[in-house]
Amino acid sequence: MRTTRVWRRVLGVEHTVIESVELETDQRGQELLVARVRVKTGAARRCSRCRRRCPGYDTSREPRRWRGLDLGTTQVYLQATTSRVSCREHGVVVAAVPWARPGSRFTAAFEDTAAWLVCHATLSVVAMLLRVAWRSVADIITRVVADRAGRIDRLAGLRRIGIDEISYRKGQRYLLCAVDHDTGRLVWAAKGRNATTLRGLFDLLGEQRCAQLTHVSSDGAQWIHDVVAERAPQAVLCLDAFHVVAWATEALDQVRRDMVNRLRAGGHHDEATTLKGSRWALLKNPPNLTGDQRTTLAGIAKANGGLYRAYLLKEQLRAIFHAVELADSRALLGGWIAWARRCRLEPFVKLAKTIKRYQALILNAVEHGLSNARSEATNTHLRLLTRRAYGYHSPEALIAMADLTRGGLCPPLPGRS
Numbered sequence: 001m002r003t004t005r006v007w008r009r010v011l012g013v014e015h016t017v018i019e020s021v022e023l024e025t026d027q028r029g030q031e032l033l034v035a036r037v038r039v040k041t042g043a044a045r046r047c048s049r050c051r052r053r054c055p056g057y058d059t060s061r062e063p064r065r066w067r068g069l070d071l072g073t074t075q076v077y078l079q080a081t082t083s084r085v086s087c088r089e090h091g092v093v094v095a096a097v098p099w100a101r102p103g104s105r106f107t108a109a110f111e112d113t114a115a116w117l118v119c120h121a122t123l124s125v126v127a128m129l130l131r132v133a134w135r136s137v138a139d140i141i142t143r144v145v146a147d148r149a150g151r152i153d154r155l156a157g158l159r160r161i162g163i164d165e166i167s168y169r170k171g172q173r174y175l176l177c178a179v180d181h182d183t184g185r186l187v188w189a190a191k192g193r194n195a196t197t198l199r200g201l202f203d204l205l206g207e208q209r210c211a212q213l214t215h216v217s218s219d220g221a222q223w224i225h226d227v228v229a230e231r232a233p234q235a236v237l238c239l240d241a242f243h244v245v246a247w248a249t250e251a252l253d254q255v256r257r258d259m260v261n262r263l264r265a266g267g268h269h270d271e272a273t274t275l276k277g278s279r280w281a282l283l284k285n286p287p288n289l290t291g292d293q294r295t296t297l298a299g300i301a302k303a304n305g306g307l308y309r310a311y312l313l314k315e316q317l318r319a320i321f322h323a324v325e326l327a328d329s330r331a332l333l334g335g336w337i338a339w340a341r342r343c344r345l346e347p348f349v350k351l352a353k354t355i356k357r358y359q360a361l362i363l364n365a366v367e368h369g370l371s372n373a374r375s376e377a378t379n380t381h382l383r384l385l386t387r388r389a390y391g392y393h394s395p396e397a398l399i400a401m402a403d404l405t406r407g408g409l410c411p412p413l414p415g416r417s
């Protein structure tokens with residue numbers, strides 16, 4: 001095997017001539033491996049947008065470098081002069097290079113590895129292992145997702161979707177997301193939360209695919225219901241179980257906060273502190289409680305009837321989605337509304353009105369089995385993403401991150417089949 005072929009294999013590049021490979025020391029005294037390369041004639045002078053062969057326009061004087069995957073512990077760079085071509089369709093654009101995506105300072109193999117790692121490890125691990133800043137990782141993800149999204153149709157074959165608003169930037173801004181209930185995948189996301197944003201999804205789907213939607217679930221927002229009625233009138237509207245449970249959890253927390261404040265106002269500071277510490281015992285699902293938390297709950301049952309009633313109300317509302325028979329769910333829900341209305345706990349009396357209003361949509365979700373774990377897991381994941389302090393510099397970066405990790409766009413590791 002000739003040395004250049006060995007290097008081509010080791011560097012993982014195709015359609016590329018390797019002119020030289022040298023070790024170089026950077027300003028920090030670190031050794032770098034720099035491979036001087038050029039595009040093979042057959043692959044040269046192609047538009048980076050449409051890949052068509054075009055007349056050359058000009059060539060840069062200064063060579064440019066792309067960071068490649070490390071060889072052992074040594075950082076690797078490819079170096080080449082870049083040129084521009086004059087494309088009939090796209091005008092004067094940078095010529096495509098076979099080793100990197102347009103506009104990137106990393107090789108495609110490096111970017112795919114970074115994107116794969118982001119799906120499987122924490123971001124701090126990725127940044128440290130690859131020796132890149134988080135900001136660079138975010139840019140890489142955006143490019144990888146755009147590249148991969150262009151090659152697959154994520155809206156094909158959709159039947160049952162969940163539409164959800166997710167807040168970011170401390171609740172100041174919103175993303176609107178659509179999740180496929182059958183695969184749990186994020187299939188679409190966009191900035192904003194109004195009818196115009198949502199119509200964007202239905203425009204992308206087109207008339208025929210809109211007509212194939214059988215179920216659409218969402219929170220209670222009327223504008224979502226209106227757009228669904230307008231664009232997919234045949235679809236059954238459902239209310240996602242996790243929204244209902246979240247409402248009950250919020251009402252329970254409100255009851256607890258009110259009680260803590262009342263105790264404080266009455267000078268009962270010790271009791272107030274104990275009750276404040278009970279938050280997690282009250283909000284957790286019963287199977288996940290620790291021994292101490294069970295004891296806390298038993299204490300509340302004995303000493304604080306109102307708060308325990310609120311706890312039971314939350315748990316019974318959750319149970320409605322787990323009933324096997326629709327008739328059982330219907331009966332439980334009816335009983336729940338009656339109980340909540342006269343429970344003398346203001347947040348639950350209010351919630352009873354809301355639940356009554358959405359009764360039919362809640363039962364639709366139970367009847368059609370839309371309260372499933374996969375789409376809920378995706379929703380939880382998306383909410384976690386927005387809370388992490390990575391300083392997403394744009395909603396586009398956040399959407400790309402969501403698409404990569406939950407939209408089925410994670411690339412395979414380079415060089416493996």
Ligand SMILES: [Zn+2]
Binds near residue numbers: 047049051087088
């Ligand atoms: Zn072109």
